[in-house]
Amino acid sequence: MDPLSVTASTTAVLQLLNKVLGYLKDVKDASKDRAKCTVEASNIYRLLVDLRSRLEEGSTDARWYTAFRTLGIENGPLDQFRQALEELQTRMTDGGRLQKAGKALVWKFKKEETASILDRIERLKTLVGLALQTDHLSKLSQATKDDTNFIRTHVPAIQSGVDRIQHDQAKAMHSKIVEWISPTNYPAQQSDTISRRQKGTGQWFLDAPEFTTWLGKPRGTLFCPGIPGAGKTIVAAIAIDYLLKSVQSSSVGLAYVYCNYKAQEEQGTSSILAAIVKQLVQGQSLKGEPVERLHKQHADRGTKPSLEEIFDALQEVVAMYPKIYVVVDALDECRNNDGTRSQLLARLRDLQVGADVRIMATSRYIPEIEDGFQTAMKLEIRASDEDVRQYIAGQEYRLPRCIRRDPALQTMIQDKLVKAVGGMFLLARLHTDSLLDKRTVKEVKLTLDRQSKGSAALNDAYDKAIQRIDGQLDGDKQRAKKVLSWITYARRPLTTTELRYALAVERDTAELDPENMPDIEDLLSVCAGLVVVDQESAIVRLVHYTTQDYFERIRDAWDPDALVYIASTCLTYLSFDLFKTGSCSSIADVHDRLRLNPFLDYTVQFWGQHALPVQHEVCDLACSFLLHKGSISCVTQVMERTRHFDDVRFYRHKNFIHLAAQFGLDSLLKKLLEKAEGKEMLLASSKRGYGDTGLFIAAANGHDKIVGLLIDRVGLNLIRGEDGDAFQEAASRGHEQVVNVLLDNGADVYVQLASWRQRSLAARNSGCRSPIQYPSLIYAQARYYNRAIWKAAKNGHERVVKILLEKAVGINVQGGHNGNAFYAASEGGHEAIVKLLLQEGAKVDGKLRDGALGEAVRVCEQSRMTC
Template sequence: MDPLSVPASIIAVLQLSAKVLAHICDVRDAPKERSHCEAELSNLSALLRALRDHVQTGDLSLPWYAAVAELAAPKGPFDQFKQALEGLQNKITDGSQLKKLGETLVWKFKKGEFTSILLRIERLKSLVEIALQMDHYQLSQAIKDDTNFVRTRVSAIQSRVDEIQQEQVNAKHSKMVGRISPTDYPAQQSDIICRRQKGTGQWFLDAPEFTKWLGEPKGTLFCPGIPGAGKTMVAAIVIDHLLKSVQSSSSGVAYVYCNYKAQDEQETSNMLAAMVKQLVQGRPSIAEPVARLHKKHANRGTKPSLKGIFGVLREVVAKYSTVYIVIDALDECRDSDGARSQLLARLKDLQVGQDVRIMATARFIPEIEIEFQTAMKLEIQASDEDVRRYVAGQTHRLPRCIQRDPALQAIVQDKLVEAVDGMFLLARLHTDSLLDKRTVKEVKSTLARLSKGSAALQGAYDEAIQRIDGQLDRDKELAKRVLSWITYARRPLTTVELCCALAVEPGETKLDPENMPDVEDLLSVCAGLIIVDQESAIVRLLHYTTQEYLERIRDTWYSGAPLDIASACLTYLSFDLFKTGSCSSNREFEERLQESRFLNYAA
């Protein structure tokens, strides 16, 4: 740069500094930062005037002047300092808007922003002081260091800006994806897989049929099994395997857990929408079809049709080279309204144009088996090793007489393996039957009576009910109420909803929080027939067969349940809290639902 342009650059910085100083001085009641900034700018201005005088009166041929010229180079220290001052000046307007500066400095001036300006002043002061010492070598090196420092800071700031922008994109994407489907199958997956004993189901992953399905384009694997064989756990193990070893930018994974308690939610469109949700989750780059569908229906206030959702699913699937789809418990998806048949038909349609590989589990039901008559088959049944792993993993729950006796532990495992005969559910029920035994004799006597064969499940449930009936009266009645609520419920209940329902008392006008039972107590009195999903906080019966069993005995075991449940709902809806009438806005309604956690179900 021509040294003659240096004085002009210095003068430009001085003029801008003077403007900023004048405005800052006009701000009243500013904090000490204002005084600090004013003092630093004044000191810098004095140094700049001294440097200007040296440049204007000195010998331009000396190396020192060439070094000073670097201060005024494009994007050099002077330019960078001017940008900092201009950023501050942009917050300052003249006339009636002058007050804005005061507000900014006093109340809104961010500490990091203010510190950055002071740092910029301090660094330029250091450079000018070095220049005034007439050491051109030190000045050149200092300018180089300063430029590198600023470049690094700019890069860091840009990276943070990029991060913030990406966070905003991700947040917008997550919000949109969340509206596609309310069903949270990943939460169910987490709940199921966390109950797996290490190594369980490895036989299935090692099976030739499964290996072939993994590598076969458009392959279909049908996995039937008797009730209680462990089909859902195997499905969860497969899903976990796919998510960890197969899922990538080119291979997608989607899954559905059918549930006998969620029949109303298991419309074909909802299940397909849940698949879309999983395939675009965390992938904004392939979510354009979803955004288009969402915008279309958000503007109209309408709900996407089955055709519309399937069209989006087809587009999203096309973004992948391969998509794996796992459907668990097809027999728990009703077909009275055609939901199951439509789901299978749509999945087969997907396979026509794309490499979609489908795996499904179900009971041995002729209507379902016909749908998969050309598919590969791999029957699911509990292996002896899986049963041993499960029982070994439950040792900490068993009586102390078993925990301290390895030989007795081996006997327990052998007897349970013998009794289970491929039905994993029996392993759990039979294990639970040992929990209240206190002596070795009682344990061995129970093992000798373990039910086997086709009637084993019925016998295991009968014994569980006997254990419930053998409890203290209050515990027995609580267990009956809990099991009745879950059995009769029109949809799955959360722990909060169930505890609220149990706390409602006839004739009361409000819910007494001190009357709400502890969830652990509910689990304790029900003899292992209920479980709680930790991710979703849903209370469930142990198995679909548990529901079937309780439905068979409910008229004799707890015949008054329907009346008690209806009474509890009506009593809750009659609480004084709701006598103010309907809500005046959606927000008020949401707040009411949040405050009254049983209202949504009771109504």
């Protein structure tokens, strides 16, 4: 074989091996077999590269070439290895069909097949190694002579390589820590939003003097209110895009938040501030020390930093920048039932006190929000006529042919819609979509004449969209109803993959049929423009939050079976045979299970909330799921996967009582207890492995009906849990109905009092008569209630404090195991509770700490009480 042929043969093998290595790295599998094949294939690749280099620079009469030539003969080791690689490539990709379809590659080789592959690689590696060794001796002398030059040339390169590796490792660790502080990806949402901007629109906002003034004003605040559908989010994205391109640098910080009515549970004050921290340190490793410190304190323990810790870290990071811009979009969509919105604004203003933080916020016209921006600059957001024209012109490519070929008709459409939409981009979109199925000029003109104006225009546009959906073929109409039901009832935003899996689930089946998976484009096409997909995040959502409001008004009448359908889908999916196999043996297997079953995470988290309002309708399906130990074990492991350092050995085992108690499924629990055939005492008393009793779970989650049911069945001997006491936990969380139920059922906590009895008896037997070591049961009971009222006062639960003062025995608001209830309330700034406790005779004296004393005096002065 001539040198060129041998070199070409080696090159062909290298090219094929490079492809196979790419496939091996893309395989969604963490098995040892796949990893070992990847390592060994990489090793032989490096040997062959070295060998090809020798071929290209060597001579044909060299001893090493003679040795190598035997490897390249027809059907020799090199040829056999090439054939093995071709077989490996074909098996992994199904002949290339997987790559074309964009599906995930999976490792599908048995142990013996893997052993055969490794054996072939090892044989060729040995032979190539021998060929290289033959050349080694002949070149040893020359290598020795050049040793000095080699060291001089390569040591700096080696050091550079080490530095690069260390830099890459530090960068990877920084990215890991940044992702730990906040998984929220607002930059992806920014990309999605700005991509929907019609070119040229929104320039009026950037040119406005208010925006220009805000850009240059230290500690400035710009409030941008607007009517629903005015394009506030697009304008916020335009402002952020401008800042990203024109202002942001290593010395100027930028962070932004997109509030979302569908993600309110995930958008508490802590998570929003953490997302701001993340953006300010992302790509700025020198500014990441405060976050790294939090990571060291919490990551190994599996805990999350508190609000105060996150805010302290944010203040440290902010201090590293000369100035920072913060943009908060849709402040009205930030939850406020627990004070999150007010708390967030207060924290952002606190940042402005010590640093040059410039805040911009958009919102609907809500008096409470407007009051918070009384001293701020204001710039109303309203779709200008020119912006509306540009938007409509940009949508003409989607319109019927009769419009596209008639410039005069296009102008008429723009003129009429500009007048009709009244500054609402959303209405312009809906009115434009209403023309999609009009095929004649007359139909277009009639539709334009019927377009409503004013406050009723939006509802009218939605009504017409529903009429278009109902006018479709029956299959498309039902498909649209399912899509819209899932999106409106979903407890968090769904991805396109999750939605497709949800729609593929069929009742009374034991597995998912991949041939029943719908195409996302088909799903969008049947929804009359009411559903869109954010491409960066793959989130499928309604076109606007007002669409959610509309469907919440009409969905019960329009699709009365939606709740039963969604709950049944979740329960059917969780009952699949695949999940009846139980828990996984490692956290890697848990992650693989979630990856291969994309709908599992959602159903595990929210099946109970979907089942709650339709317990009777899904009773049989739910009982079948909840009474299967394998299904419960699978669900429990997925639910608990983040609690104990990602170690599956410590996850909390549950039975159906624990799950029913967690979600408040009282009707289902009654049915399940009947099926337990006398085992309810054992099941209810059992703790969820390293966990809590069913009564504790129900009390902690505020499900008073479950608490009452469990008390009726098994009494109060379940009152204690791993995380504390059920009664005190209910008081701490402000669940007044649960506190009432427990008090009405004699929640003296028998376990607590029995403990006091045992200690008293031990003290008596030892001859001790100290009142501290030998207390009365009344004292024990009072001490127990004092702790409960302290927790309620500390967390600001005024109604629970009133209940305890009225019903509990022997309470002393000045004492308690954990501290003074009056101090706890005053320290937290809960003025109503402080007044209530003062009326009960709480004393303010020098024994209280200065902070509490000052707060108490202030409250006393305001309430005209004397301390």
